[in-house]
Amino acid sequence: MNVFTVSIQQGLLYTLLALGVYITFRILNTPDLTADGSYALGLAVSGVLSAQGHPLLGLLLAALAGVLAGCITGFLQTKAGIHPVLAGILTMFGLQSVNLFVMGAPNISLLNSPTVFSLVQKLLPGVPLPVLRMALPAVFAVVSILLLQWFFSTQLGLSIRATGSNEDMVRASSINVDAVKMVGFALGNGLVALTGALIAQYQGSADLNAGIGTVTIGLASLIIGEVICGRRGLFIGLVSALVGAVGYRLILGAALQLNVPAHAFKLLSAVIIGVALSLPALKKAYLFQKAKRGGGGHA
């Protein structure tokens, strides 16, 4: 299979991860490190249920499990008063045991199990598998973006956005800030877990180690998207999650083409993220230098 095609397929699936990270990092304005754990949790739940012949139920319960994981992080932060970063790390750490317990083994194969892809293929026998593996992720990505766009215009959604901007104002508007944060973390981690669930079925295997670095991948995608689309408003933000997730996969795909060895991928990812994160600062420095050299030439 063409690396380019595979990158786009995966990027579309990872859009859900980038959206989840967007909700916690950008909208709630809180670093949430639960994602490594909730991604693997989704992977585990979806893997086990697919192996038993229930791929759709697997997706649903995986998302719910992610919601639960998000609630735990939210609870630790709001009610237990634990620092957001530590709260996420704690949940993620605890989930490693939970995930192993759910799967019963570090990895399982789904090669002969039904998946959401094989189910849809049965429904639409005329459609070739590669098209399906592109179309289905695209549907998931676009529907998620549209649903989130709607959600964040509702009273609850607007409260979540306001909480990331000024908690005091939200409380003064008679809204329970703790509950609102909880919903934000639940939603974010539900999306992350759903990503893990879809990836397991897409790849035909569930490997718990795949959860490592999920936060980083999500952040990298988000930042790449923002570099390309700019940071303007909610809808552009949601779209930039998609653009960034696909962009990140394409960059990795290109590296693969250039024969970068697979064990160097983590370093490569770290470099990409480092560069992407420093782009705004680099841009500012560049513009500053330009203005200085211009010396008021165009006033």
Place this chain on the structure above:
Amino acid sequence: MLNIINASKTFQPGTPNQHTALDDLCLQLQNGEFVTVIGTNGAGKSTLFNAICGTFFLDKGAITLDETDITFLPEHKRALKIGRVFQDPMKGTAPDMTVRENLAIAYARTHRKALQTALRKQDIELFRTQLATFGMGLEDRMGTKVGLLSGGQRQAVSLLMCTIATPKLLLLDEHTAALDPAAAEKVMEITRQLVAQKKLTTLMITHNINQALQTGTRTIMMSGGKIILDIGEAERKGLTVPALLEMYAGRGASPLDTDRVLFAE
């Protein structure tokens, strides 16, 4: 309407920094009263507001609002009936959201439905007409992020947010102190207009004693976590700043910041 009975609050008890910010304080407000609050820095004025809003719970005493005991009600639940504007224009609004989104969040307390569209057409119309009465041109900037507005404009938006779902009680904590004189006067004008229009029961902290005596219906003075003067409507008429200072000195409390008082004419 508001009844505070023997409210006490000590911060950091049992440490060398122990500080009694509210000392057995009693205060009663009648419906529709507009009371101005004066007192030196650290007198406990903001602490009184924090106690009313539920930022912390009292060590001792009770607070009832409209016959309901709110002493142990969490902050966000009290906010359903209490509007508060702070000195810092940054505090009352969400800077990354537009004027109408801020107003929508504040207004939603009248019709709470989690998954209902926050910005209904009729709401936007209401916001527009209300903003128009301020005469600041804000009705044409409803799509602007609040963070891009001036301090005075932000305070005007904060005031509308606190009053758009008519509160039982309005608390103003030096809400014009961070503004330039023109903006301060404008925000005071809007305040008087809103309070009169909605017949709001109001407490307003100010360091401008002239303003305190001329605004509202009653003035109280705080010192050391107590109310040391309570001047009703009749007594207040014709009371001058020097006469007030004399009354104040008579109470033997810590000296008032007279420079600030006299220059605040």
